[in-house]
Amino acid sequence: MRKGAPDTAATIKDISRCTGLGLATISKYLNGGNVRPKNKLAIDQAIADLHYTANEIARGLKTRRSRTVGIVIPELSNVFITTVITAMEDVLRRRGYAILVCDCRMDADLERQAVRFLVNKGVDGLISMPVDQTGDHLQPAWEKRLPVVVIDRMISKHADRVDAVMVDNVRATQSAAEHLLSRGHRAIGIIVGARDIFTSEQRLLGCRQAMQARGLTLPAARIRYGGYTVQGGYERMKRLLAAGDLTGVLVTNYDMTLGAMIAINEMGVKMPQDISFIGFDNLQLSKVVRPRLTIVDQPVQQIGMQAATLVLARLEEDAGAPARQVTLQADLQLGESVADIR
Amino acid sequence: MRKGAPDTAATIKDISRCTGLGLATISKYLNGGNVRPKNKLAIDQAIADLHYTANEIARGLKTRRSRTVGIVIPELSNVFITTVITAMEDVLRRRGYAILVCDCRMDADLERQAVRFLVNKGVDGLISMPVDQTGDHLQPAWEKRLPVVVIDRMISKHADRVDAVMVDNVRATQSAAEHLLSRGHRAIGIIVGARDIFTSEQRLLGCRQAMQARGLTLPAARIRYGGYTVQGGYERMKRLLAAGDLTGVLVTNYDMTLGAMIAINEMGVKMPQDISFIGFDNLQLSKVVRPRLTIVDQPVQQIGMQAATLVLARLEEDAGAPARQVTLQADLQLGESVADIR
DNA sequence: TCATTAAACCGTAACGTTTCGCGATTGCGC
DNA sequence: GCGCAATCGCGAAACGTTACGGTTTAATGA
Numbered sequence: 001m002r003k004g005a006p007d008t009a010a011t012i013k014d015i016s017r018c019t020g021l022g023l024a025t026i027s028k029y030l031n032g033g034n035v036r037p038k039n040k041l042a043i044d045q046a047i048a049d050l051h052y053t054a055n056e057i058a059r060g061l062k063t064r065r066s067r068t069v070g071i072v073i074p075e076l077s078n079v080f081i082t083t084v085i086t087a088m089e090d091v092l093r094r095r096g097y098a099i100l101v102c103d104c105r106m107d108a109d110l111e112r113q114a115v116r117f118l119v120n121k122g123v124d125g126l127i128s129m130p131v132d133q134t135g136d137h138l139q140p141a142w143e144k145r146l147p148v149v150v151i152d153r154m155i156s157k158h159a160d161r162v163d164a165v166m167v168d169n170v171r172a173t174q175s176a177a178e179h180l181l182s183r184g185h186r187a188i189g190i191i192v193g194a195r196d197i198f199t200s201e202q203r204l205l206g207c208r209q210a211m212q213a214r215g216l217t218l219p220a221a222r223i224r225y226g227g228y229t230v231q232g233g234y235e236r237m238k239r240l241l242a243a244g245d246l247t248g249v250l251v252t253n254y255d256m257t258l259g260a261m262i263a264i265n266e267m268g269v270k271m272p273q274d275i276s277f278i279g280f281d282n283l284q285l286s287k288v289v290r291p292r293l294t295i296v297d298q299p300v301q302q303i304g305m306q307a308a309t310l311v312l313a314r315l316e317e318d319a320g321a322p323a324r325q326v327t328l329q330a331d332l333q334l335g336e337s338v339a340d341i342r
Numbered sequence: 343m344r345k346g347a348p349d350t351a352a353t354i355k356d357i358s359r360c361t362g363l364g365l366a367t368i369s370k371y372l373n374g375g376n377v378r379p380k381n382k383l384a385i386d387q388a389i390a391d392l393h394y395t396a397n398e399i400a401r402g403l404k405t406r407r408s409r410t411v412g413i414v415i416p417e418l419s420n421v422f423i424t425t426v427i428t429a430m431e432d433v434l435r436r437r438g439y440a441i442l443v444c445d446c447r448m449d450a451d452l453e454r455q456a457v458r459f460l461v462n463k464g465v466d467g468l469i470s471m472p473v474d475q476t477g478d479h480l481q482p483a484w485e486k487r488l489p490v491v492v493i494d495r496m497i498s499k500h501a502d503r504v505d506a507v508m509v510d511n512v513r514a515t516q517s518a519a520e521h522l523l524s525r526g527h528r529a530i531g532i533i534v535g536a537r538d539i540f541t542s543e544q545r546l547l548g549c550r551q552a553m554q555a556r557g558l559t560l561p562a563a564r565i566r567y568g569g570y571t572v573q574g575g576y577e578r579m580k581r582l583l584a585a586g587d588l589t590g591v592l593v594t595n596y597d598m599t600l601g602a603m604i605a606i607n608e609m610g611v612k613m614p615q616d617i618s619f620i621g622f623d624n625l626q627l628s629k630v631v632r633p634r635l636t637i638v639d640q641p642v643q644q645i646g647m648q649a650a651t652l653v654l655a656r657l658e659e660d661a662g663a664p665a666r667q668v669t670l671q672a673d674l675q676l677g678e679s680v681a682d683i684r
Numbered sequence: 685t686c687a688t689t690a691a692a693c694c695g696t697a698a699c700g701t702t703t704c705g706c707g708a709t710t711g712c713g714c
Numbered sequence: 715g716c717g718c719a720a721t722c723g724c725g726a727a728a729c730g731t732t733a734c735g736g737t738t739t740a741a742t743g744a
Contacts, residue, residue: 009486011730022694027732036692036740051485057402057464058730061699066399068442068463076428082419086445089418093456098442098463100410102435103428114435121410121440122399143393144351234630258600259630265607266632288576288601290608353700364724369702378710378722400700403729 010050018046030054060122067097069311070118072111072128076103078228079254080281080300081129084151087304088127095312097124108132116140125311130155133198138162147314149307153198163310164325165303169199172296172330173206176250176278179294179332181214184342185248185276189222189240191233191260192252200225203252222246226256233259241267247276247341252296254281261289272339283333292335299328352392360388372396402464409439411653412460414453414470418445420570421596422623422642423471426493429646430469437654439466450474458482467653472497475540480504489656491649495540505652506667507645511541514638514672515548518592518620521636521674523556526684527590527618531564531582533575533602534594542567545594564588568598575601583609589618589683594638596623603631614681625675634677641670 015026019042021035029035029043046052060066069092073081089099100123102114111131118126119140125147128138135155141148148162155162173190180188190207193200208218224240226232233256240246241263251257257279264271271277271291279286279295286293306326314321357368361384363377371377371385388394402408411434415423431441442465444456453473460468461482467489470480477497483490490504497504515532522530532549535542550560566582568574575598582588583605593599599621606613613619613633621628621637628635648668656663 012732013730023730024694024696024732024734025692028693031732034692039692053462055403055464055730056462057399057408058699059732060399061397061403061701061730062732064699076431077421077424079419082424085443086418089443089445093444093459098444098459100440101427101431101443102440103431105428117435117440120395120398122397230626230630258627262631284572285600288572289604354702355700365701366703366725367723370723373702376722381722397700400729401702403700403731404702406729 009055010052011055012052014050015043015046015052018050019043065124065315066122068100068121068123069097069308070100070102070115070121070123070126072102072104072114072118072126072130074104074106074111074129074131076101080298083300084129084304084307087301088308089304091305091308092312095316097312104131106131108137112137119144119146124315125149127151127307127311129153133196135159135162147311147319149310151303151307160323163314163323165306165310166325166327167199167298167303168327168329169202170206170209172298172332173203173250173252174210175206175332176296177207177210178213179334180248180250180276180278180338181210181216183248183276183338183340185338186216187222187246187248188218189224189246189249190218190252191224191226191236191240191249191256193228193256194225200252207250226251226259228253228255230255230259230262232256234263236260237263238267241269241275248278248338249275250278252280254279254285257281257293257295258285261293272337276338276341278332278338286333286335291337293337294335295333297331297333299330302328351397352394353397354394356392357385357388357394360392361385407466407657408464410442410463410465411439411650412442412444412457412463412465412468414444414446414456414460414468414472416446416448416453416471416473418443422640425642426471426646426649429643430650431646433647433650434654437658439654439657446473448473450479454479461486461488466657467491469493469649469653471495475538477501477504489653489661491653493645493649502665505656505665507648507652508667508669509541509640509645510669510671511544512548512551514640514674515545515592515594516552517548517674518638519549519552520555521676522590522592522618522620522680523552523558525590525618525680525682527680528558529564529588529590530560531566531588531591532560532594533566533568533578533582533591533598535570535598536567542594549592568593568601570595570597572597572601572604574598576605578602579605580609583611583617590620590680591617592620594622596621596627599623599635599637600627603635614679618680618683620674620680628675628677633679635679636677637675639673639675641672644670 012023012026016023021039025035092099100118104111104114108131115137126141127149129152130150133153133155134157138148150162151165192204211218224236226236233251237260251260269275279293281298283297286295354365354368358365363381367377368385434441442460446453446456450473457479468483469491471494472492475495475497476499480490492504493507496506534546553560566578568578575593579602593602611617621635623640625639628637
């Protein structure tokens with residue numbers, strides 16, 4: 001029993017005809033302007049009668065804004081990233097912005113295309129977790145003077161042109177490593193993501209610094225690159241365990257943490273008796289595992305919220321402000337996966 | 343060293359002025375029409391010189407299409423869903439469509455809002471993995487005669503109005519259960535997601551049918567609802583194991599599979615000697631775990647690609663065709679987590 | 685009651701594109 | 715070189731909205 005919906009949606013013009021008021025008045029009212037009480041009533045009435053909703057596209061043409069933010073990420077199937085996106089979406093949607101998501105599959109070419117694509121689609125701003133860490137892929141956005149926020153990884157060129165939300169990865173792994181050290185561990189291994197990735201290098205650096213502070217070094221054999229995958233974490237952990245000389249290990253993302261734990265279980269190595277373990281991300285997992293995992297907990301939601309807030313600020317407030325950079329601290333969540341061997 | 347980019351982007355009008363041709367000609371050429379070779383050259387030249395790109399918003403206003411597809415999902419932080427989305431995005435972007443993603447956090451009210459929001463944003467079509475399984479939330483899309491594709495879960499009302507991509511969940515769990523039965527298992531437990539969710543009920547049904555076919559029943563005590571979470575899978579598995587009378591168990595999504603495996607490891611139960619196990623989704627995990635897991639492998643990429651293809655077909659071809667429904671078969675991937683106890 | 689003033693209102697011109705129908709051009713065959 | 719179809723090109727009118735500036739209305743105070 002559908003109402004005889006007209007084939008074409010009601011426009012502001014219909015409202016005008018229906019209320020006898022001028023276009024401009026309706027428009028002004030719709031945008032928060034004042035009209036006489038009885039006209040307000042009439043307009044509201046007409047809107048209800050005609051099921052009017054503003055045509056965002058037409059509005060966009062006139063105002064040159066689409067109320068849309070583009071998001072470019074290296075891959076979608078990754079809890080860290082999706083949690084960040086969910087938090088961003090939450091903030092943005094509340095303010096009337098939709099998100100256009102592009103997964104560039106960790107490919108710098110696709111990333112460049114994605115940015116171009118989104119800019120063509122008319123997004124008002126861009127949030128990028130960059131694969132191309134020079135930042136060159138953002139060129140099209142700059143040409144159109146669109147605000148850009150980069151998250152998680154800093155870009156090397158033009159860093160002054162973007163707002164940024166980072167995690168203090170150096171400090172994060174530093175305190176994780178220091179935690180192991182303070183419990184008497186000296187033979188420590190680390191599994192990081194990939195060479196040349198900003199966060200990986202930072203995490204490695206933090207670990208190194210903690211050890212250097214105590215006059216220790218981190219030999220190359222104890223640094224493994226797991227490529228951010230479960231598989232990678234699994235294999236690298238096996239190798240590290242095979243060497244048989246470690247008392248502690250630090251694994252620096254969620255997927256690899258998962259893989260490493262599987263390797264540990266499988267080899268019958270007891271945690272924390274035989275090996276002490278610090279993982280990364282995903283509180284949920286660590287709650288479920290026994291012994292409860294000690295993990296570096298990145299403020300994932302915060303990253304998303306901050307990024308969204310920064311882009312909104314550019315969009316609706318101080319478009320011309322100097323670049324802002326927010327650095328968030330990760331939190332070392334103590335579990336029972338680290339033994340005190342002093 | 344930036345070129346003196348004009349403050350406002352080049353329009354078709356600039357091309358017109360620059361080539362001396364009329365607006366209509368440029369537009370036609372841009373949309374694949376024929377123009378005289380020398381004009382073609384001139385236009386291409388001008389486009390290059392002025393860095394012209396069509397304003398999709400203005401185009402959208404005129405053509406009433408935004409080349410944009412809305413996607414509404416219950417949650418983003420879920421490998422199944424993100425893999426589906428990635429596949430959809432791949433197909434859609436290739437054809438010039440961007441995706442607007444809304445996560446409704448498994449909340450029917452938010453879902454309703456999300457649909458309305460996206461329809462207001464002017465999406466050309468909608469892909470929904472419904473929380474509200476009546477399908478009522480899709481009303482706004484219908485009012486605007488937008489094509490809708492539902493995935494993974496069927497809606498109960500108006501099912502003839504939507505295209506659909508489903509997995510044959512009955513058959514999937516049926517053959518998984520049958521696999522256990524054929525290896526001599528009789529005491530089988532199952533962990534499903536939640537009551538009233540279409541796929542959960544289908545999966546339960548499949549398991550039941552397999553047992554009934556052999557004159558067995560599935561007692562309520564061996565059916566557990568894990569709420570799709572790692573935590574849930576972990577707890578429910580512990581309970582099932584505590585009863586101590588099972589020889590086989592079937593866990594029906596990825597997160598719960600992960601949780602269940604952690605529970606098994608932790609309780610020192612040997613797999614498959616003490617318990618046979620069939621998990622769900624995520625080939626990657628199963629490859630990494632020893633013994634290799636036997637799992638039900640849903641054609642996740644296929645779901646995404648098919649959904650995208652269906653919506654594209656409506657959009658660019660046979661808008662008025664009768665509703666299509668695609669059912670895909672899951673695949674039982676044999677590992678070594680099921681013991682033959684005959 | 686009337687001037688004064690502030691608030692409300694409105695007509696019109698954009699925004700950048702597509703579309704329509706008709707007039708202009710082209711190239712072909714003779 | 716001519717005539718005739720095709721083909722190509724063009725002007726103008728949309729699409730639904732907002733923005734500008736001027737005009738009307740209502741409210742106030744003497």
